[in-house]
Amino acid sequence: MGEPGEQLPEEVLVLIFRHLPLRDRAAAARVCRAWAAAATCSAVWHNTNISCDCELKSMLPPYLYACLDHVHNLRLEFEPSREPSRRVATELLTALAGHTPGLRGLCLECRGEKPLFDSGRDVLDAVHALCGAARALRHLDLRRLPFTLSDTLVLQVAHGCRELRSLFLDNGTLVGSVRPSSVLELVECRCLRALGLHLASLSSTALEALAAPDRAPFELLAVRCACPEDVRAPPLPSEAWVALRRRHPWLAVELELEPALPAESVTRILQPALPVAALRLCLSGDTVGPLRFAARHYATTLRLLEVRAAASAELDAALEEVAARCTGLREVHCFCLVRPSVLHAFRAHCSRLRSYTLKLTREPHPWRPTLVA
Structure with missing residues (x-):
């Protein structure tokens, strides 16, 4: 044979x-x-996904390391609260820094809980080493890394990765530690097309730099508002948003507003001039007001809406208004029960709808979205 x-x-x-x-x-x-x-x-090996939880018992370091030079895009999953998973992830990132200066993309995906009283220094040190070696890095996604990020990492990427196209720092940390001055150096990279930040890291000067006439088209700005520093951040002038949108007419803004924000902060953040394409609301206070604001001012740009709030007749009415005005929506996900008229409104008005979570009766969690054929 x-x-x-x-x-x-x-x-x-x-x-x-x-x-x-x-x-x-x-x-x-x-x-x-x-x-x-x-x-x-x-x-x-060009596009490689590795789960450090699944691979622990069967990963063969000699076989793996021999192929690291071929990895262009890596998606690495690990569970930081489990020491073996975390150790393997750290060792792999460190080894990758020494083997593959040709890495183009890195996405870190943390599962499970963040370990208590742990700053993630070992993982962050490995990420620093990798970013210092991967001069050709174009895409870096740290949104699912629950550790506090630093100016040092941002400046290292800004100065060392001159071909950077996208960087996402809008992670779930409770402390916003990346200063606007570091982000300003980052946006001077003319190739940058997508950026994710906490609101406290963004400044009007950075918006002006993004609107410079000699830079490449800028396509996506994701802004997360979740920590005390975001609450205290000064408002960004409407004129800066207008100029940015005029320079990049296809710009999409993603906003994620979380419970730490008081009502007055939400009012400052939601401005008519923003081309909001994705809006995620998980507020401890009023949700109806922001929904009605989005219906009035983001009707032509909104493509994704996610709402986490308590069910009420007022919320249903606001959702129906969104459905009637924001007819270009592709996805809508509401994580509370809604009345049948809400579902009917989105199905009737939003002809491009591809996925929705609009539950009429209680179901076991996690709720699964409905796909539109």
Whole structure:
């Protein structure tokens, strides 16, 4: 009998192996010489997802490290509260810093709970080392990293990764520690097209820099308002938003407003001049007012709406107004029960709707969205 790899051409095996998790790639490489050649082919490793929880018992460091030079985009999942998972993630990031200066994209995805009284210094040190080595880095996503980020990391990326296209720092930390002055140096990178920040890290000077005539088109600005520093942040002038939108007419703004914000802060943040494409509301106070504001001022730009609030007749009425005005919505997710007229309004007015969470009766959590055919 011939080797199993002789049954399929190598290019077909490569297409199959690139979708396998790490442990299955390792198993495939041990089957025969042909499969080993396909499993270690650079095309298999260009886009790699690794879960440090799933791979702990079967990860083979020699096999893995031999392929690190081929990794262009890495999505790394780990659970920071579990020491083995965290250790493997840290070791992998450190090894990657020494093997692959050609890394283009890195996304860190934390699962489970953040360990109590832990600052994540070991993980952040590994991220620093990797960003210092990966000079060709274009995409860095730290939204799911629950540790407090620093100016040092932002400045390192700003000065060392001159081809950076997107950077997301709008994570779930309770402390906003990235200063506007560091972000200003970051936005001087003319290639930057997408940026995620806490509100306290953003300034009118940064908006003016993004509106400079000699920079590449800027496409996405994600702003999270969740920590005390965001509450104390000064308001950004409407004129700066108008100028930014005039310079980049296709700009999309994503706003995430969380319970830490008092009503007066919400009023300062929601300005008519913002081209809000995604609005996520999880407020401890009034939600109806912001919804009606969005219906009036974001009718032509809003594509995604997410609401977490207590059910009420007033909330239902506001949602119906959003449905009638914001007809370009693609997704709407409301995590409380709504009356049937709300569902009917979105189905009737929003012809581009692709997914919604609008529950009429109680269901076990987590609630699953309904996909529109």
